[in-house]
Amino acid sequence: MSNGNGASEPRMHTISVLVENKFGVLSRVAGLFSARGYNIESLSVGETLDPAVSRMTLVVTGDEFIIEQVMKQLHKLIDVIKVSDLTDDRHVERELVLIRVNAEPQHRAEILRTGDIFRARVVDVTPISFILEATGDQEKIDAFIELLRPMGIQEIVRTGKVAIARGPKTKAARKLEQPKRPRQVDDPRVVGFAD
Amino acid sequence: MRMSGARMVLECLKREGVDTIFGLPGGAVLPIYDVLYDFEGLRHILVRQEAAAGHAAEGYSRTTGKIGVCLVTSGPAATNLVTALQDAMMDSIPIVAFTGQVPTHLIGNDAFQEADNVGITRPCTKHNFLVKDGKDIGPIIREAFHIASTGRPGPVHIDLPKDVLVKDAELIWPERVHMRSYNPTYEGHPGQIKRAAKSIVHAQRPVFYVGGGVISADAHAELRELTELTQVPLTQTLMGLGAFPMAHPLSLDMLGMHGAYYANMAVHHSDCLVAIGARFDDRVTGKVDMFAPHAEIIHIDVDPSSISKNIKVDVPIVGDCRRVLAKLLEAVREELKKEPPAEVREGRRKWAQQIAEWKRDFPFRYDWNDDVIKPQYVIQELSNLTHGDAFIVTGVGQHQMWAAQYYKFTHPRRWCTSGGLGTMGYGLPTAMGVQAAHPGKLVVNIDGDGSFQMNSQEMATCFAENLPVKTIIINNSGHGMVRQWQRIIYKERYCAIDLPGIPDWVKLAEAYGCVGLRVTKPSEVVPALEKMLATPAPVILDVCVDKDECVFPMVPAGGANTDMILAPPSREVKEKAAKSQTGF
Numbered sequence: 001m002s003n004g005n006g007a008s009e010p011r012m013h014t015i016s017v018l019v020e021n022k023f024g025v026l027s028r029v030a031g032l033f034s035a036r037g038y039n040i041e042s043l044s045v046g047e048t049l050d051p052a053v054s055r056m057t058l059v060v061t062g063d064e065f066i067i068e069q070v071m072k073q074l075h076k077l078i079d080v081i082k083v084s085d086l087t088d089d090r091h092v093e094r095e096l097v098l099i100r101v102n103a104e105p106q107h108r109a110e111i112l113r114t115g116d117i118f119r120a121r122v123v124d125v126t127p128i129s130f131i132l133e134a135t136g137d138q139e140k141i142d143a144f145i146e147l148l149r150p151m152g153i154q155e156i157v158r159t160g161k162v163a164i165a166r167g168p169k170t171k172a173a174r175k176l177e178q179p180k181r182p183r184q185v186d187d188p189r190v191v192g193f194a195d
Numbered sequence: 196m197r198m199s200g201a202r203m204v205l206e207c208l209k210r211e212g213v214d215t216i217f218g219l220p221g222g223a224v225l226p227i228y229d230v231l232y233d234f235e236g237l238r239h240i241l242v243r244q245e246a247a248a249g250h251a252a253e254g255y256s257r258t259t260g261k262i263g264v265c266l267v268t269s270g271p272a273a274t275n276l277v278t279a280l281q282d283a284m285m286d287s288i289p290i291v292a293f294t295g296q297v298p299t300h301l302i303g304n305d306a307f308q309e310a311d312n313v314g315i316t317r318p319c320t321k322h323n324f325l326v327k328d329g330k331d332i333g334p335i336i337r338e339a340f341h342i343a344s345t346g347r348p349g350p351v352h353i354d355l356p357k358d359v360l361v362k363d364a365e366l367i368w369p370e371r372v373h374m375r376s377y378n379p380t381y382e383g384h385p386g387q388i389k390r391a392a393k394s395i396v397h398a399q400r401p402v403f404y405v406g407g408g409v410i411s412a413d414a415h416a417e418l419r420e421l422t423e424l425t426q427v428p429l430t431q432t433l434m435g436l437g438a439f440p441m442a443h444p445l446s447l448d449m450l451g452m453h454g455a456y457y458a459n460m461a462v463h464h465s466d467c468l469v470a471i472g473a474r475f476d477d478r479v480t481g482k483v484d485m486f487a488p489h490a491e492i493i494h495i496d497v498d499p500s501s502i503s504k505n506i507k508v509d510v511p512i513v514g515d516c517r518r519v520l521a522k523l524l525e526a527v528r529e530e531l532k533k534e535p536p537a538e539v540r541e542g543r544r545k546w547a548q549q550i551a552e553w554k555r556d557f558p559f560r561y562d563w564n565d566d567v568i569k570p571q572y573v574i575q576e577l578s579n580l581t582h583g584d585a586f587i588v589t590g591v592g593q594h595q596m597w598a599a600q601y602y603k604f605t606h607p608r609r610w611c612t613s614g615g616l617g618t619m620g621y622g623l624p625t626a627m628g629v630q631a632a633h634p635g636k637l638v639v640n641i642d643g644d645g646s647f648q649m650n651s652q653e654m655a656t657c658f659a660e661n662l663p664v665k666t667i668i669i670n671n672s673g674h675g676m677v678r679q680w681q682r683i684i685y686k687e688r689y690c691a692i693d694l695p696g697i698p699d700w701v702k703l704a705e706a707y708g709c710v711g712l713r714v715t716k717p718s719e720v721v722p723a724l725e726k727m728l729a730t731p732a733p734v735i736l737d738v739c740v741d742k743d744e745c746v747f748p749m750v751p752a753g754g755a756n757t758d759m760i761l762a763p764p765s766r767e768v769k770e771k772a773a774k775s776q777t778g779f
Contacts, residue, residue: 020376023325028317035318065503072500078322078342081376 008064012041014093014163015067017056017074018082021047025079029056032073038066042095042160053081057162086163093163096135098123099145102152103130111151118144129154200329201226201360204293205234207336210368213264214238215255215631217248221268222308223295226360240631240660243652245272247624249279250650252290254628256283257611258586260413262343263288263628268295270308273354274315278618280350281319285615286434287411289348291339292320298358299327312354321349326356329364341372346379347498348411379497383514383522391469391493391510392526396535398467398491399542401427404450404479407434407614408472408496414517415439415607418471421524424531426543428550430458432473434614437604441583447550448559451479452750453596457553459748459756462487464549469493472516475505476615485755495519557748557761559600567741568717570594570669574601574641576721577667580728584609586629586638590622590646592676594669596746598641620649623666627653630662637728640666644694645674654707657733665727665734671742672696679745683760700737709733 019025026045033040041059048055060070067085074083086093103111103126115122115132118140124131134144138161145156198206204227208216215238220228231239242248245267252263267276273294283290297306313325322342324335332355339351395401409418415438422429422445429439430447439446450458462468468490473479480486483505493510494502502511512519534540561571574597577585583605589595589612604610611629613621626640647668657664671678674692681689704711710732714723720738727736748759 023327024313024317027314031318069500069504072502076498076500078374078377 010061010063010066011087012059012061013067013070013085013087014091014161015058015060015071015074016084016086016163016165017058017080018048019054019056019077020079020081021052021054022079025054026056028077028079029058029074032077033060033070036069036073038062038070044160044162046162057160059161084165086165090166091163092166093137093161094135095138095141095161096133096159097141097145098157099132099134099148100124100154100156101130101132101148102154103128104151107151111148114144114147118147120144196366197363198366199226199230199361199363200326200332200355202230202234203329203332203364203366204336204355204360205230205237206366207333207368208264209236211336211340212261215240216264216266217242217251217255217628217631218266219243219245219248219268219272221272221295223269223297223357224266224293224355224360226357227266227293227295227355238631240627240656240662242624242627242656244650245275246278246620247627247650247653247656249276249290249292250282250618250621250624251628251631252292253279253283253286253288254588254611254625255632256288256290256628257410258608258629259632260608261632262340263290264293265290266293268308269297269312270310272308273310273312277315277319278616280316280352282613282616282618282621283350284319284321286613287348287407288350289343290350291336291343292316292350292352294352294354295360296325296354296356299356300358302356313352316352319350320352321347323352323354325354326359329359329362330367332359332364333367334369337369337372338374341374342377346377347408347496347501380499380513381497381515381518383495383512383519385522387510387512388519388522389526391495391512392523392530394467394491394493394510395425395427395469395523396527396530397539398465399539400461400465400546401425401467401469402447402461402465402490403427403429404432404462404468404470404473405429405435405438406432406471406473407438408516409435409438410472410607412472412497412516413607414472414515414520417517417520417524421520421527424524425527426547427469428461428547430454430462432476432479432614433599433612435473436599436610436612437607440605441603442605447554449599451476451756452481452752453600453746453748454479455559455600456557456748456759456761457550459750459759460553461550462490463755463757465490467491467493469495470508471495471520472497474498474501477505480505481750481754481756481758485757495523561744563717564741565717568714568720568738570671570738570740570744571597571601572717573667573669573720573724573738573740574598576724577639577641578602580721580724581637581639586611586626586633586636588612588622588626588629588638588640590640590642590649591617591619592643592646592674593671593679593744593746594641594643594646594675596676597669600746602641619646622646623650623653623657623664626664626666627656627660627662630657630664631660638664640664642666642668643675644668644670644672644700648694651703654704654709654733654735658708663731663733665730665736667724667727667736667738668700670700670737670739671744672739673742675742675744676746678742679749682745683749684751700735704733704735707733709735711735711737713737713739715739 120134248265256263447458448455701711
């Protein structure tokens with residue numbers, strides 16, 4: 001933005017968006033970013049407790065004016081129910097990574113030890129490779145990848161970031177996500193680490 | 196009630212209070228036209244190209260305050276319509292556009308006349324829908340009309356696959372529309388309104404800057420009351436013209452790139468700028484760093500994303516212009532109970548004096564010539580003859596700016612122009628829509644010879660549908676605005692701008708069964724205008740004007756509003772302009 005309003009330094013923001021789970025919503029959101037020249041670092045989408053509502057978690061880089069516009073423009077989309085910037089609130093963020101790494105005999109133990117430290121799981125084994133699964137915030141995932149790099153990483157698949165505010169939810173926010181079906185027991189595998 | 200999807204569409208339109216639709220049939224929408232054959236209570240106007248249906252709906256909407264409706268078929272019809280949708284999007288005009296679509300089982304199959312309609316219109320509509328089930332038609336049309344007309348108005352597009360139109364379904368008609376994800380803010384924040392009132396009353400050099408939002412919200416009465424109460428001078432944007440009577444002593448006419456010198460100077464030197472239903476468009480602000488640099492900026496707008504988008508706002512008020520102005524009026528009255536301090540009164544007195552001097556010394560002006568018609572003169576005389584109360588529509592270019600400068604509007608909703616998108620060819624089809632909404636009223640399309648040719652086929656519609664639009668072609672045998680830029684900024688390297696006197700507009704008018712008139716001398720202008728106004732049929736009045744005439748004042752793109760060029764370029768102005776690296 002060239003308005004000389006003393007714009008702040010650009011930084012990464014985590015924006016959580018509740019949307020109607022309708023046909024075309026993702027392209028409306030994606031289109032908004034491309035049309036206005038904003039960059040999405042990552043985006044993940046999933047159902048909420050109410051199957052008619054989806055949650056998108058967006059990571060966007062920008063100064064405060066850009067982020068303000070991003071929030072306003074998102075909110076302007078008809079199918080968007082709620083937009084919140086989690087960046088400066090207490091929140092937990094996680095991403096998941098699947099890594100296919102070379103597993104030569106001399107490296108197998110080392111890889112498993114490193115995996116243990118990062119509380120990663122081995123989800124596929126062959127005589128010459130492992131696939132490891134790890135979750136964590138971005139820094140942890142980056143560090144894990146760096147430690148495995150010397151063994152020879154064949155392929156990496158990373159999800160976008162998902163994030164959730166810490167502490168109990170307010171009444172107003174809870175109302176929006178009121179379950180229409182009985183709450184399912186959370187699958188411990190997707191709850192993530194307690195760190 | 197069970198009925199075919201096609202009948203349901205028309206039935207729902209009738210229930211929404213629609214009386215006129217602009218359209219052009221084709222394969223995918225034939226089921227609707229089959230129902231229309233003996234459907235009572237809807238007038239269908241057959242256009243000659245689909246963009247014209249969209250523009251006509253815009254004209255209908257802007258001058259009535261109701262929602263304009265258009266209906267075209269799939270594929271190429273939908274892509275032709277896109278220009279009109281984006282035009283309505285940029286200027287916040289509420290229209291609902293229907294397109295046909297190939298049957299649902301063929302979507303994505305590269306079927307005949309298939310295009311990804313909702314994919315294409317997504318960025319150029321406020322919202323769009325693909326109907327997949329006949330029972331959704333009623334609720335979707337209800338939502339579409341609700342979305343188009345509320346909040347910041349805009350176009351909504353509904354895509355109708357052919358099989359959905361053919362199959363029977365139950366008509367569902369929700370009495371009320373409730374959308375949890377769409378709740379525009381109408382009431383302004385009381386604290387902010389109080390702050391704004393205080394600032395306005397205590398400012399020494401206040402200015403109101405008023406845009407099309409005032410017209411959309413029908414807030415002109417409140418605006419006039421507030422302006423007269425506070426005695427704050429007021430300037431209007433291109434889209435806002437008519438929101439305030441232009442002959443009023445407090446009116447500063449239009450601001451911006453081709454706005455009045457006094458309007459731009461007043462905004463530049465103001466200490467309190469109140470933007471009402473305007474969006475700080477680049478054609479208004481010029482160089483943003485230099486726009487109203489000393490002013491506290493108060494911004495009233497129904498769209499929160501307009502606020503602090505281009506210019507940082509000090510007092511944002513999100514809400515409907517009419518409701519906010521009514522509250523602001525109360526707050527100002529309260530504030531005025533205490534007399535403002537002496538220095539404020541003295542400052543206001545000096546400000547009024549300064550503005551009067553600017554208005555006296557730098558009015559809109561042109562040089563009279565006995566032999567060649569000056570385009571400004573034609574519009575001035577039209578304004579006099581019609582007392583500023585005709586429906587005026589324009590194309591895009593020099594004639595548009597002259598119309599904005601010289602036609603002195605007395606009422607809102609009399610002016611349709613393509614402000615945001617700058618769509619050449621907008622004039623004639625939009626004028627048709629205005630005429631269809633106001634039978635028996637005078638509708639004048641002020642157009643250019645370049646712009647008019649982009650939709651001149653609609654003369655056939657004017658003739659066939661008995662829409663007696665009067666078109667004045669400000670004919671300078673070329674793309675005048677481009678010529679002006681090439682003259683002033685590109686060192687007279689004229690390229691691709693000549694339209695050498697063809698077609699013969701009088702003959703063309705006659706070929707379409709309409710009346711053609713031509714004038715070449717200044718003395719003939721008034722008699723010709725009178726003759727045109729007295730003719731009951733559609734008319735083209737070809738006015739051959741001075742092709743060297745430029746629109747002044749002018750702020751070169753990217754320049755500050757204080758860098759206005761006031762007169763035809765002298766050598767030094769040309770050199771100064773050539774140094775600034777600017778383009779369209």
